[in-house]
Amino acid sequence: MKKLLRFTLSLVLLAGLLAGCAAPAAPNGGAIQLTDGLDRSVSLEQPAQRIVSLAPSATEILFAVGAGGQVVGRDSFSNYPASTAELPDVGGSMGDYSFEAIAKLNPDLVVLTEINTPEQVKSLEDLGLTVYYLKNPVALDGLYPMLESVGTLTGHDKEAAALVTSLKERVKKVQDTIAGAQTTPMVFYELDGSDAAKPWTSGPGTFVDQLIQMAGGSNVGAAMQDAWAQISLEQLLVADPDVILLGDAAYGMTPEQVAARNGWQTLKAVKEGKIYAFNDDLVSRPGPRLVDGLEELARIIHPELYK
Amino acid sequence: MKHTARPYLISLIILIAAALLSVLVGSVFIPPATLADLVKSGLLGQPSALDPNGSFAAILLKLRLPRTALLVLVGAALSGSGAAYQGLFRNPLADPFLIGVSSGAGAGAVIAMSIQWPYTTLGLMAVPIAAFSGAMLSVLVVTQLARVGKTIPTTNLILAGVSVSAFASALTSLLMINSTGELRRAIVWLMGGSTLTGWNPVLGALPYVIIGLGVLLFLGHPLNVMQFGDEQAQQLGVPVQRVRMVIIFTATLATSAAVAYAGVIGFVGLVIPHVVRLLWGGDYRRLLPLSMICGASLLLITDVVARAILAPQEIPVGIITALLGAPFFLWVLKRSKSQNYW
Numbered sequence: 001m002k003k004l005l006r007f008t009l010s011l012v013l014l015a016g017l018l019a020g021c022a023a024p025a026a027p028n029g030g031a032i033q034l035t036d037g038l039d040r041s042v043s044l045e046q047p048a049q050r051i052v053s054l055a056p057s058a059t060e061i062l063f064a065v066g067a068g069g070q071v072v073g074r075d076s077f078s079n080y081p082a083s084t085a086e087l088p089d090v091g092g093s094m095g096d097y098s099f100e101a102i103a104k105l106n107p108d109l110v111v112l113t114e115i116n117t118p119e120q121v122k123s124l125e126d127l128g129l130t131v132y133y134l135k136n137p138v139a140l141d142g143l144y145p146m147l148e149s150v151g152t153l154t155g156h157d158k159e160a161a162a163l164v165t166s167l168k169e170r171v172k173k174v175q176d177t178i179a180g181a182q183t184t185p186m187v188f189y190e191l192d193g194s195d196a197a198k199p200w201t202s203g204p205g206t207f208v209d210q211l212i213q214m215a216g217g218s219n220v221g222a223a224m225q226d227a228w229a230q231i232s233l234e235q236l237l238v239a240d241p242d243v244i245l246l247g248d249a250a251y252g253m254t255p256e257q258v259a260a261r262n263g264w265q266t267l268k269a270v271k272e273g274k275i276y277a278f279n280d281d282l283v284s285r286p287g288p289r290l291v292d293g294l295e296e297l298a299r300i301i302h303p304e305l306y307k
Numbered sequence: 308m309k310h311t312a313r314p315y316l317i318s319l320i321i322l323i324a325a326a327l328l329s330v331l332v333g334s335v336f337i338p339p340a341t342l343a344d345l346v347k348s349g350l351l352g353q354p355s356a357l358d359p360n361g362s363f364a365a366i367l368l369k370l371r372l373p374r375t376a377l378l379v380l381v382g383a384a385l386s387g388s389g390a391a392y393q394g395l396f397r398n399p400l401a402d403p404f405l406i407g408v409s410s411g412a413g414a415g416a417v418i419a420m421s422i423q424w425p426y427t428t429l430g431l432m433a434v435p436i437a438a439f440s441g442a443m444l445s446v447l448v449v450t451q452l453a454r455v456g457k458t459i460p461t462t463n464l465i466l467a468g469v470s471v472s473a474f475a476s477a478l479t480s481l482l483m484i485n486s487t488g489e490l491r492r493a494i495v496w497l498m499g500g501s502t503l504t505g506w507n508p509v510l511g512a513l514p515y516v517i518i519g520l521g522v523l524l525f526l527g528h529p530l531n532v533m534q535f536g537d538e539q540a541q542q543l544g545v546p547v548q549r550v551r552m553v554i555i556f557t558a559t560l561a562t563s564a565a566v567a568y569a570g571v572i573g574f575v576g577l578v579i580p581h582v583v584r585l586l587w588g589g590d591y592r593r594l595l596p597l598s599m600i601c602g603a604s605l606l607l608i609t610d611v612v613a614r615a616i617l618a619p620q621e622i623p624v625g626i627i628t629a630l631l632g633a634p635f636f637l638w639v640l641k642r643s644k645s646q647n648y649w
Contacts, residue, residue: 038426091334104363118424118426126369126504127369226485
């Protein structure tokens with residue numbers, strides 16, 4: 001609702017702006033003007049050619065719209081696609097980026113997301129750099145305009161539009177398949193199970209939560225208060241999930257370890273061996289791979305529909 | 308005369324060397340030729356031929372110089388206040404955060420971070436302002452709680468400080484756990500990571516640090532006398548209660564400003580006064596200014612390490628201060644001949 005309001009408002013504003021400069025010269029050819037996630041107005045004389053990305057999701061979006069060749073630097077967490085490994089690392093693993101390294105790369109655009117702070121936006125601005133801040137989408141639909149604006153900034157409008165179309169088609173396909181589901185399995189998504197008595201899980205409103213629902217499952221964590229929360233084993237035993245997904249598989253958690261945990265043997269998912277490693281990057285990064293995550297979730301939650 | 312000047316000379320030389328090092332070393336290497344050309348062209352007011360797109364100039368003028376300046380202010384504020392507190396409380400474990408500055412600032416900062424501020428100057432200043440207010444407020448609460456009539460007994464002050472700190476830290480943790488946003492920002496801040504870069508933080512902290520430390524510099528003599536105990540000092544003509552209030556206020560002012568912009572940087576304020584005391588004796592007229600100078604140097608040097616060790620990644624300097632500061636302090640302690648220097 002709020003989104004709709006904002007969209008309408010920006011349309012009205014845009015209309016006003018257009019009306020303001022209606023008759024005389026159209027905006028100078030090729031100049032790009034966008035409003036970013038912090039409501040800052042960002043303008044580029046031409047599509048950005050030297051881009052530094054300060055977040056994995058931004059890096060993935062840049063590569064997905066075909067601007068990978070224009071990326072000249074990335075943060076420490078960016079690891080997809082694999083070719084990002086060759087790009088200079090400008091830090092970020094402790095929340096501190098090396099502004100010196102960024103300045104040295106002499107970028108014409110630095111892309112930040114919500115894992116970055118407004119202070120970092122300001123610091124980069126003070127260095128005379130052009131900064132675009134991507135606000136995390138709250139739902140899958142919010143991803144598409146983000147892809148389109150990154151396409152515009154980098155001169156890949158067409159690729160971005162094609163990407164959006166194909167993503168939408170893939171989502172539709174999953175939804176059509178899931179429409180035939182007879183059951184709604186309970187799914188427990190584990191973010192961090194190093195404390196087996198109260199593992200961390202994804203709460204209501206997160207992409208994990210939304211995608212599990214879209215994939216025809218019911219998220220155990222939806223009952224939590226916060227977006228990221230620790231669930232007590234007692235509650236988990238009551239919920240008795242049908243499927244356990246290990247988002248912490250990347251940190252070495254295995255189905256065997258889960259099955260060996262004290263008190264977990266009574267869980268249905270453990271008894272039936274429905275514990276699966278899951279690539280958390282697919283659902284934790286607000287980028288185009290969310291759709292990959294959705295497809296994978298659907299396959300795990302409703303294997304009977306994918307035979 | 309020569310003898311009294313020597314510690315100042317030595318520590319100032321170290322400070323200048325540390326400041327130069329801090330400007331010259333960073334995660335990006337600036338070739339000496341480029342640097343010389345930059346300085347030359349800067350003096351002549353021309354663009355440098357070796358730095359066509361100006362990124363080296365930006366690194367020097369907009370990142371390194373202000374960072375060096377801010378660290379000098381912060382190091383001086385923390386160590387100067389630490390020395391004053393150790394004298395005031397006659398307690399070798401006293402540090403600038405003893406009576407609640409850091410935990411108050413932390414609570415203020417995290418409260419401010421839990422709110423989404425619009426991207427405006429005010430929104431960007433919200434965290435430092437909240438940290439500063441939180442620090443001042445918690446010290447105010449502590450002094451009010453510790454007050455007995457017109458006096459503030461030292462024991463009451465420390466106990467009230469510890470309790471209020473514990474309360475504020477718990478509040479901070481609760482806020483962090485409950486926040487839906489980024490925890491990393493708060494964690495980095497609490498470990499002494501940088502928030503804003505550029506000259507604004509320097510200009511923001513400068514007046515408070517200058518006022519706070521400036522007043523402290525005049526309190527060396529009363530602090531010396533107060534080492535004999537409050538009653539003796541009173542009899543010797545030192546207005547103990549007033550001096551105590553002034554020290555608490557000025558030290559809080561300086562450290563709050565430092566913490567507001569640089570986060571919580573531990574250990575500098577505790578260790579540097581001891582190092583200075585071990586090297587050059589416990590006369591507060593000397594101890595205070597020398598602590599300020601050496602605190603600035605230590606923070607500059609640890610920051611160089613923090614930037615260089617894992618380049619291009621930067622480590623919050625608060626981690627390195629303790630990592631380097633503790634062994635250094637132990638070395639000085641072990642090396643010192645006197646058994647009871649305190």
